[in-house]
Amino acid sequence: MVGSVSTVPLPVPLPRRPLDPADRVRHWYENELGWATAPGAPVRLVVGRRFDVLDLPLEAGRAVLRRLGPESVVAVQGDRMRLPVAAGSAEELPGLLQWLEWGALDLDLVALGAGTLMDAPSPPGAGRPGGGRRGPRGAAVWLRPPVPGREVEASLPALSALGGGGGAPDLVRLVSTAATECHRLRLRRACPPPSVLP
Known part of the structure; x- marks a missing residue:
């Protein structure tokens, strides 16, 4: 048959699946902020490249939070507060x-640096699967999220000689305040106030 055309059916592409919520979270961190994430689920941030983290008890962190500027980036997970600080x-x-x-x-104040991971809080405005607005119990959340388009790292606390600047608090002052509040918490837990007899 001259001039006949073979009619081999073309494959039909599979319908596109909507992005998985974890993919949206990963996309926000990697593409909007430029922060590295570790492969796998749940989404976890690679610490030590763009920022390090001061990790302290939430109760002590609340007092520290009052002394931080409004542009400070702050996350909470369970009973721990995480304060991103300059890398190094x-x-x-x-x-x-x-x-x-x-x-x-022993202050219960630790720093996470190179070689560590941190659970990624849901981006602002993103739904939190499994837990409504606040997310599942113990899930990481932003109290003060990073803002895409603004140089987040320039506003993180740093040693004066290492950079920082602008409105960023000095790392020495932040650590001093955090250590003081961690110690106060430690004393309150060790020596509860005496009960008042009726």
Whole structure:
């Protein structure tokens, strides 16, 4: 048959699936903020590249929060507050605590730096699967989220010699305040107020 055309059916593409909520979260961090995420689920942020994190008890963190500027980035997960600070700050924490004369106490104040991961809070305005507006119990949430388009790292607390600037609080002052509040919390837990007899 001259001139006949073969009629092999073309494959029909499968319908597109909507983005998984984890994919939306990952996209926001990687494309909007430029922050690295670790593969897999749940979405976790790679700490130590663009920022480090001071991790302290939420109760102590509330007092610290009152001393931070309104542009400070703050996350909470369970009973812990996470304060992003300039990359490299985790390496400075032990020396700073020693210099501030807090080195001998167990303050429950730790720094997460290179080689660590942090659960990624849902981006602002994103639904939180499984838990309504607040998300599942213990899920990471932003109290003060980073703002895409603004250089987040420039506003993170840093040692004065390492950068920071603008309205960023000084890392030494932040660590001093955090250590003081962690110690106060430790004392309150160790020595509860005496009960008043009727």
